[in-house]
Amino acid sequence: MRKHLAPVTAEPAAENLAAIEAEWPLIAAELDVLDAEITLLYAEDHGGPTALDWRRLRRAEARVTRAAAELAAHPIPHRAA
Numbered sequence: 001m002r003k004h005l006a007p008v009t010a011e012p013a014a015e016n017l018a019a020i021e022a023e024w025p026l027i028a029a030e031l032d033v034l035d036a037e038i039t040l041l042y043a044e045d046h047g048g049p050t051a052l053d054w055r056r057l058r059r060a061e062a063r064v065t066r067a068a069a070e071l072a073a074h075p076i077p078h079r080a081a
Contacts, residue, residue: 022076029063036060 020027036057043049 019076022074023071026064026067026071029060029067032060033057033064 036053039053040049040057043053
């Protein structure tokens with residue numbers, strides 16, 4: 001039996017969009033780490049990761065640390081529901 005999903009008609013609230021925008025540098029940095037990790041996994045089957053692959057992972061991890069610290073220093077105010 002197939003269940004059909006109802007179409008989404010509500011738009012995200014402005015505060016939700018603002019929170020996403022404020023967190024975007026951290027999200028993007030985490031995606032860079034994921035991409036670097038995928039590259040390392042792929043390289044295992046193709047001769048092994050290079051020094052540049054490892055450097056790319058370390059730099060991506062450093063960006064996550066910086067973005068997380070920035071977000072912690074300037075937290076997003078949450079409204080009570």
